[in-house]
Amino acid sequence: xxxxxxxxxxxxxxxxxxxxxxxxxxxxxxxxxxxxxxxxxxxxxxxxxxxxxxxxxxxxxxxxxxxxxxxxxxxxxxxxxxxxxxxxxxxxxxxxxxxxxxxxxxxxxxxxxxxxxxxxxxxxxxxxxxxxxxxxxxxxxxxxxxxxxxxxxxxxxxxxxxxxxxxxxxxxxxxxxxxxxxxxxxxxxxxxxxxxxxxxxxxxxxxxxxxxxxxxxxxxxxxxxxxxxxxxxxxxxxxxxxxxxxxxxxxxxxxxxxxxxxxxxxxx
Amino acid sequence: xxxxxxxxxxxxxxxxxxxxxxxxxxxxxxxxxxxxxxxxxxxxxxxxxxxxxxxxxxxxxxxxxxxxxxxxxxxxxxxxxxxxxxxxxxxxxxxxxxxxxxxxxxxxxxxxxxxxxxxxxxxxxxxxxxxxxxxxxxxxxxxxxxxxxxxxxxxxxxxxxxxxxxxxxxxxxxxxxxxxxxxxxxxxxxxxxxxxxxxxxxxxxxxxxxxxxxxxxxxxxxxxxxxxxxxxxxxxxxxxxxxxxxxxxxxxxxxxxxxxxxxxxxxx
Numbered sequence: 001x002x003x004x005x006x007x008x009x010x011x012x013x014x015x016x017x018x019x020x021x022x023x024x025x026x027x028x029x030x031x032x033x034x035x036x037x038x039x040x041x042x043x044x045x046x047x048x049x050x051x052x053x054x055x056x057x058x059x060x061x062x063x064x065x066x067x068x069x070x071x072x073x074x075x076x077x078x079x080x081x082x083x084x085x086x087x088x089x090x091x092x093x094x095x096x097x098x099x100x101x102x103x104x105x106x107x108x109x110x111x112x113x114x115x116x117x118x119x120x121x122x123x124x125x126x127x128x129x130x131x132x133x134x135x136x137x138x139x140x141x142x143x144x145x146x147x148x149x150x151x152x153x154x155x156x157x158x159x160x161x162x163x164x165x166x167x168x169x170x171x172x173x174x175x176x177x178x179x180x181x182x183x184x185x186x187x188x189x190x191x192x193x194x195x196x197x198x199x200x201x202x203x204x205x206x207x208x209x210x211x212x213x214x215x216x217x218x219x220x221x222x223x224x225x226x227x228x229x230x231x232x233x234x235x236x237x238x239x240x241x242x243x244x245x246x247x248x249x250x251x252x253x254x255x256x257x258x259x260x261x262x263x264x265x266x267x268x
Numbered sequence: 269x270x271x272x273x274x275x276x277x278x279x280x281x282x283x284x285x286x287x288x289x290x291x292x293x294x295x296x297x298x299x300x301x302x303x304x305x306x307x308x309x310x311x312x313x314x315x316x317x318x319x320x321x322x323x324x325x326x327x328x329x330x331x332x333x334x335x336x337x338x339x340x341x342x343x344x345x346x347x348x349x350x351x352x353x354x355x356x357x358x359x360x361x362x363x364x365x366x367x368x369x370x371x372x373x374x375x376x377x378x379x380x381x382x383x384x385x386x387x388x389x390x391x392x393x394x395x396x397x398x399x400x401x402x403x404x405x406x407x408x409x410x411x412x413x414x415x416x417x418x419x420x421x422x423x424x425x426x427x428x429x430x431x432x433x434x435x436x437x438x439x440x441x442x443x444x445x446x447x448x449x450x451x452x453x454x455x456x457x458x459x460x461x462x463x464x465x466x467x468x469x470x471x472x473x474x475x476x477x478x479x480x481x482x483x484x485x486x487x488x489x490x491x492x493x494x495x496x497x498x499x500x501x502x503x504x505x506x507x508x509x510x511x512x513x514x515x516x517x518x519x520x521x522x523x524x525x526x527x528x529x530x531x532x533x534x535x536x
Contacts, residue, residue, distance in 0.1 A: 016327040020291030024331040024348075035359035059284040063292040065352075067363065076364075079355035080292075082491055082532030084299045084333075085353005088345035091303035096337065096344075223350055238278045262335075264350030 026056040035077040094229035097176035097262040101255035102129040111233045116152045123152045148172040151205035152232045159219045159227035160199025214240040218256035221265030231256045276514045294324040303345040307479035352472035362497035365530040370397040379501045384420045391420045416440040419473035426465025427487045428496035482508040486524035491532030499524045
């Protein structure tokens, strides 16, 4: 017989320390208020009495997370808060943080999913998950993907501010056969593709990199708003749902947003 | 009769919440360990038993400050830690954080002290403290100081990566009288001054901006390592100690370092 959920939750709660959590709640409230606020405003935001919140602020001050201004008595996030944020940012890794997303995509959609970063040779696959189907479309970790013809490369083309990425795409365009070039629109196809990706918020490749293979890719952003990785799903063109409101695209975008948020991205 | 210090300290401790502080200590320990560590390593760093530290980590996880990796069970600083750091950085203000330094410099050294930032017209005085002597050297908030001839401007010249700052200095050099130019060394005086400031870590002006006035200035850095303000002391040349190991320079540098640290700067 399994433990009923309510009992499990009580046990879990006992494992924790309530007043430590209250201290952290006060810290979060001060953050929501922009990093600086009066005692009254902080107490109202936490939903506790000023007397109680004052004790927790005293502890936060004692530990260097908060400081009180001598001029207006407001509380400010201080040095230790910055130090923790910087340490958290330094160890942020979209691949580690995206692990769970890859697994959820594989399980829910039975598609191959991977995470890539922009390497010095182009978009590079770092981590992948493939479904447990008898036949799957596979991609190898370490593979470098085309900037212009892969969905992954197109995400970096759309969002990277690195001039080198555009140069790689222009280079690939110059080297492409007439047949391949015909897949792209307009007189300035690289720029148009870039704008299209940004307008949509994701990129697609439909037989453009490899015949019979389709992919959807979404950007992962870091705390500074730069694209730091790309989350991609792919499959055989016939059985892969490329529609923006289909089975795959919304789920992919949702997972990419979750990874971005874990990276400290505050947009969306 | 005043309260004896020991009693005051006990009262102060009663105002705080011990287990909230323990939670924050665990968070700081994880930060010192680079933002990610095992339970054993974290407990060793805090100096408490793993069982006890585990309860606090559970609370930190519950509040989103920490996450446990499903692959290696290590604890990582997570989203809320980043959010707090970013909020703390956003409300960092060298002028507010430097207020106490200005007062200490004034009180300890009886010199005029001010904080300036680089504005669009040049180094601009924002906040000043003057000693309570009958005659003092005064400077007005809002004043814009020369980039080339003031100690304050020279700090920004030395540390700013903004091309515009160098341009301002070159412009001032081109417009200077032969007599003034003769105060500077070498064939490329702006570049030499820049290198000198960086090598020393502070800047000096000895009658160069105004005859009879000397000043010492030190850079204040922000969390990204950029110069965000300048802390300057000044006085009448005859009575102002310009020596690097004199009464003023070490105290000025120490206060500038304190402000930088409060800004989240992790160098020095």
